[in-house]
Amino acid sequence: MAxxxxxxxxxxxxxxxxxxxxIVEALPGYDYIYLGDNGRAPYGNRSFKTIHQYTWECVQWMFKQGCPLVILACNTASAKALRTIQQQDxxxxxxxxxxxxxxxxxxxVIGDYTTTKEIGVLxxxxxxxxxxxLLEIEHFSPDLKVHQQAAPLWVPLIENGEYDKPGSDYYVKLYLDQLMAQSPNIDTVLLACTHYPLLADKIKAxxxxxxxxxxxxxxxxxxxxDYLRRHLEMEQGLTKxxxxxxxxxxxxxxxxxxHASQFFNDEVKSQFVDVREGCE
Structure with missing residues (x-):
């Protein structure tokens, strides 16, 4: 299968x-598996325990397909599950x-984008x-002031294909107004969810x-x-x-x-899987 x-x-x-x-544009010759846990999305409002369980089940499934390296292209999973996976599992x-x-x-690198040293994180x-x-940016750029704003309805709008419809305009403006009200000095806004680039045009507007x-x-x-350049034992084991x-x-x-074809800018043909089978 894989x-x-x-x-x-x-x-x-x-x-x-x-x-x-x-990633494919930067490293086109490698083999890849993409897994979307759409059956249990969105993750954003779930507990640490649940997000770790779901993420770990998906990671284990990918390991069983032969992946020696998995990228969590999900901010919520990275925030709530990655440390436990790396340090314990x-x-x-x-x-x-x-x-x-x-x-x-x-x-x-986010500090390289700002002049005022104030950024917004959505x-x-x-x-x-x-x-x-807050913790990671403080570690790398302690001089930055970080303003955060949750946008809980953006992922459901995107997952349901409503991101380019007029109905999403209200919620885009709502959360941006709340973020910008925190400081007039914000000059950089980070889209800290990999779904949000599909709203980029409306966000910029x-x-x-x-x-x-x-x-x-x-x-x-x-x-x-850079990681693969520094870890040749991993890079050389990947199929290409x-x-x-x-x-x-x-x-x-x-x-x-x-919907995935619009995200990926190419035709996507996927297969259904039950990631819970055989998990530890």
């Missing part, structure tokens, strides 16, 4: 395809596997409440022209390129036939394929 040693890319839904697209069950997230590589409720961006809007795809892709496979936990694969 390629021999592909890179795994996981998201709670279709949003991670914005990151996956950038992998050492006990899969010491030779690696799981990477999207928050740290973003935090490493994310799910789970990502914002975790405080992960509702912000002053001088504000830089930052998506994560290219940042995460560049970080992965250019094969890409797409899987989803929702049985309506036609609906997934339709």
């Amino acid at each position: 390629t021999q040693n592909p890179i795994g890319v996981f998201d709670s839904g279709i949003g991670g395809l914005t990151v996956f697209r950038s 992998l050492p006990k069950l899969y010491p030779d596997k690696r799981v990477l997230g999207v928050i740290r590589p973003t935090a490493e 994310g799910t409720k789970g990502t914002v409440q975790s405080g992960s961006y 509702n912000l002053p022209a001088n504000i830089t809007v930052v998506a994560q795809g290219d940042i995460v892709a560049a970080s992965l390129v 036939t250019g094969k890409r496979e797409f899987y989803t936990t929702i049985d309506d694969t036609a609906d997934f394929d339709h």
